[in-house]
Every structure is written in C-alpha cells, then in structure tokens.
Amino acid sequence: MLHHFFTELRAAKIPVTTREYLTLLEALDKGVIEPEIKHFYSVSRAALVKDEKDFDKFDMVFGHVFKGVEMLSQMFEDKDIPDEWLKAMMKRMLTEEEMAELKALPFDELMETLKKRLEEQEKRHEGGNKWIGTGGTSPFGHSGFNPSGVRIGGESQNKRAAKVWEQRRYKDLDGERELGTRNLKVALRRLRKFARDGAREELDLGETIDATAKQGWLDVVMRPERRNAIKVLALFDVGGSMDPHIRLCEELFSAARSTFKNLEYYYFHNCPYEGVWRSNLRRRTETVPTLDVMHKYPADWKVILVGDAAMAPYEITHDGGSVEHWNEEAGAVWLQRIADTWPHLIWINPTPEKWWEHSYSTRLVQDIIGADRMFPLTLEGVDAAMKELAR
Numbered sequence: 093m094l095h096h097f098f099t100e101l102r103a104a105k106i107p108v109t110t111r112e113y114l115t116l117l118e119a120l121d122k123g124v125i126e127p128e129i130k131h132f133y134s135v136s137r138a139a140l141v142k143d144e145k146d147f148d149k150f151d152m153v154f155g156h157v158f159k160g161v162e163m164l165s166q167m168f169e170d171k172d173i174p175d176e177w178l179k180a181m182m183k184r185m186l187t188e189e190e191m192a193e194l195k196a197l198p199f200d201e202l203m204e205t206l207k208k209r210l211e212e213q214e215k216r217h218e219g220g221n222k223w224i225g226t227g228g229t230s231p232f233g234h235s236g237f238n239p240s241g242v243r244i245g246g247e248s249q250n251k252r253a254a255k256v257w258e259q260r261r262y263k264d265l266d267g268e269r270e271l272g273t274r275n276l277k278v279a280l281r282r283l284r285k286f287a288r289d290g291a292r293e294e295l296d297l298g299e300t301i302d303a304t305a306k307q308g309w310l311d312v313v314m315r316p317e318r319r320n321a322i323k324v325l326a327l328f329d330v331g332g333s334m335d336p337h338i339r340l341c342e343e344l345f346s347a348a349r350s351t352f353k354n355l356e357y358y359y360f361h362n363c364p365y366e367g368v369w370r371s372n373l374r375r376r377t378e379t380v381p382t383l384d385v386m387h388k389y390p391a392d393w394k395v396i397l398v399g400d401a402a403m404a405p406y407e408i409t410h411d412g413g414s415v416e417h418w419n420e421e422a423g424a425v426w427l428q429r430i431a432d433t434w435p436h437l438i439w440i441n442p443t444p445e446k447w448w449e450h451s452y453s454t455r456l457v458q459d460i461i462g463a464d465r466m467f468p469l470t471l472e473g474v475d476a477a478m479k480e481l482a483r
Contacts, residue, residue, distance in 0.1 A: 094113075094116075096157060097136075097153070097154075097157045097158070098113050100153045100156065101140060101150065101153050104149045104152065106140070106141065106146045106149050106150060106153070107142065107146075108141075112140050113140070116135070116136055116139040116140060119135055129158060132158075133158075136154070137150055145471055294314060295312070295315075296313045296314060296315040299313035299315070300313045321354070322354065322394060323352075323354040323355075323389075323392065323393045323394065324348065324352045324354065324356070324395075325355075325357070325385075325389050325393045325394070325395045325396070326356070326357040326395075326396045326397075326398065327357070327359070327364060327395070327397045327398070328345070328357065328358075328360070328398045329360060329361065329362060329397075329398060330359050330360075330361060332361065332403075333400050333403070334442075337443075337469075340442050340469055341398060341442065344398060344440070345357070348396075357370070358370060358380065359375070361415075362399070362403040362414070362415065362423075363403060363407050363408055363414070363423035363426070363427065364382060364423070364426050364427065364430060365417075365419045365421070365423060365426055366381060366382055366383075366419065366420065366426070367379035367380065367381055367382060368380055368385060382426060386429065386430070391433065391434060391435060392436075393434060393436070394434075394436045394437075395430070395436065395437040395438075396437075396438055396477075396481075397437070397439045397440070397461075398439075398440045398469075399441065400442055400443045401439070401441055401443075401448075401451065401453055401454040401458075402443065402451050402453060403415075404453070405453050407453070408422065408423040408460075409422055409423075409456070410422055424460055427457065427460045427461060430461075431460060431461045436481050437461060438466070438467060438481055439461060439465055439466040439467070440468075440469050440474065441454070441467065441468055441469065442468075443468075444468065448466070454466075464480075465480065
C-alpha cells in the first residue's frame with residue numbers, strides 16, 4: 093500500500109525522493125505516527141512534500157489511495173449507475189411518525205446491501221424503500237429520506253448520508269493558474285534575507301548559557317528579533333486596462349504587505365512619468381516627484397512594477413504622450429531612469445504571457461527594462477521573479 097502511495101505521488105509529478113519515502117517508513121517503524129488516518133496524513137505530507145504548491149496534488153493522491161469516495165468507486169468499478177435511475181421525478185413527504193419508524197443500517201451492512209442492489213437492480217425506481225432511486229425511503233439514491241444511507245448523485249438535503257458517491261473534482265495548484273493571497277505569500281517568501289537589528293527584545297538562549305557559565309551567576313543576554321531585511325518598493329499601475337486585474341493586484345498587495353516588513357508603494361497610470369502618488373483619492377493634490385522617490389530609496393532596494401504594459405506606444409515614445417497630462421519627457425526616459433537607479437528590478441504583468449507579443453507597448457517596455465525582467469502573474473511567474481530579485 094505504501095509503495096503504491098509512493099508511485100502514485102511520483103506519477104502525479106510531485107518530486108518525492110526515495111530518501112523522503114524512507115523517512116516516512118522510519119517514522120512508522122519507530123511508532124511516531126498514531127494509528128489514525130488523519131495523523132498519518134499530516135506526517136506523510138510533512139515528510140514527502142517539499143513545496144506548498146504541491147499540497148493540492150498530494151491531497152488528490154492521498155484521497156485516491158487511502159480514503160474518500162474514490163475507494164467507493166473502486167469497490168464497484170465494474171458497475172455503473174445509469175443516470176436515468178437518479179432523475180428526481182418526485183419527492184415523498186413523510187410524517188414524523190413514519191420517519192421515526194425508519195432504522196439506520198450499520199455501516200458494513202449498508203455497504204454490503206448496496207453491492208447486492210447494484211448486482212440485482214435492472215431498472216429505475218422512485219419513491220420506494222429498497223432499490224437505488226429517488227424520492228423514497230431507500231438508503232440508496234437521493235431526494236428522499238433515510239436516517240443514514242449512501243447519497244448517489246443529487247444534492248444534500250437532510251445531511252444524513254453516511255457516504256456520498258459522486259465524482260469529486262480537484263483543481264491542481266500549478267504554475268499556470270492565477271494566484272490567491274495565500275499562494276502568493278508562498279511565492280513571495282523566496283525573496284528573504286534575514287537579519288537581526290533594532291531593539292533587543294528576544295532572549296538569546298545560547299549566549300545566556302555561555303555568559304552565565306563564565307560569570308558564575310545568571311547573566312541574561314538579549315538580542316534583536318530576526319526579521320526579513322529585504323526592502324521592497326512596489327509601483328502599481330492603476331486605472332484603464334488594469335481595472336479587470338484589480339482583484340489580483342489587491343491580493344498581490346495584501347500578500348506583499350504581510351511578507352515584507354520593509355515595503356513602500358506608489359501608484360502610476362500606464363507608464364511612470366515625473367510624478368507618482370500614494371492615494372488615488374488625492375492623486376491630483378498629493379503627487380510625489382519621481383526624482384524624489386529615486387533619491388529616497390537607494391539602489392539596494394528591490395523594485396517591483398506591476399502593470400499590464402498595455403497602452404498607446406506614443407505614451408512611451410513621445411513627449412506629451414500621456415493620456416492624462418502633458419509630460420515634458422517621454423515615458424521611455426523615465427523607465428530607463430528607473431531601471432538605471434535600481435538594478436534589482438522586475439515587472440509583473442497580470443496579462444497572460446502568450447498575449448505579450450501582440451502588444452507593441454509591452455515589447456517596448458521589455459526592450460527598456462530587459463525582456464528577462466518581465467514575469468506573468470502566475471505561481472510559476474512570481475516564483476521566477478523572486479529568484480531574479482534574490483540574485
């Protein structure tokens with residue numbers, strides 16, 4: 093069984109090695125794992141899965157090998173239930189006395205009886221108390237009532253099913269799908285550099301032991317808390333063609349704020365020009381000169397520009413090309429200044445990568461900052477972007 097589990101994980105493209113498999117076997121041999129499926133699930137996932145992006149795939153394989161409705165489908169793999177048997181044509185209304193008279197079958201007897209029904213039944217039933225059907229008191233089917241049965245298809249109504257036989261669909265967590273805040277945090281954590289600075293608020297146990305041994309009395313040594321020392325400046329494109337990507341950008345912003353303690357952010361529209369802003373409500377009155385931002389944040393800051401890079405080409409190439417105001421210098425000039433000021437710079441594009449080649453403005457941006465610095469807003473893309481910034 094365990095070997096089958098291991099091979100199924102490998103077949104699902106989860107990078108499980110023999111060393112990790114042996115670690116799990118060692119845990120079983122030494123009695124670390126309690127004889128409960130939930131405990132085995134937690135320990136096996138911790139031992140075998142190295143990356144959180146593979147958790148969903150692991151759950152699929154675990155459910156297929158050890159538990160869940162997939163076991164039920166294997167038990168009766170040679171017998172399918174025709175759809176016409178499960179069409180709910182009517183729903184039987186029972187009195188409270190009739191409901192009380194119905195008795196729930198023990199689980200083992202329930203499964204054995206279902207197997208017999210599958211072998212014996214030849215046609216559709218409804219409103220009955222024995223066969224697989226709808227609207228009755230049989231423990232098999234749906235849209236009826238039984239104290240405890242197997243719901244086959246349909247929707248849960250009385251919340252009394254001991255088992256549910258239906259096709260469960262999972263969504264793989266892979267590099268091609270757009271991200272949620274939780275998964276985005278996982279990708280952003282690749283950009284980490286820990287340091288201890290600030291107030292001494294944390295007990296240094298090792299130094300305290302050494303100092304106490306040397307002094308002969310208790311000598312408590314404190315140290316600064318270990319924090320992620322990476323400093324990030326984020327510039328978000330807002331408005332216009334970015335409106336369909338608001339939710340994704342909000343999730344990215346939320347994940348970045350919780351991941352990076354040193355995070356500063358500003359907004360721009362389409363292309364950065366001579367001014368950026370912190371509040372879209374006060375963008376006309378509280379614009380911050382872009383040159384001031386360049387002087388405020390030195391070259392060791394990591395810079396992330398977020399935008400679809402979709403605009404009229406002249407917004408990048410021409411003076412006065414901005415759609416909102418007269419810019420004295422072309423957007424390309426400001427993009428080049430930004431790239432020269434911060435060598436650790438990447439651009440995250442929420443538009444699918446396959447569309448980039450069809451956007452002339454996107455290619456212009458890539459030419460200025462470097463084509464290898466633009467990444468899609470996918471798990472794989474953000475992961476690669478953080479590796480680029482971590483160089």
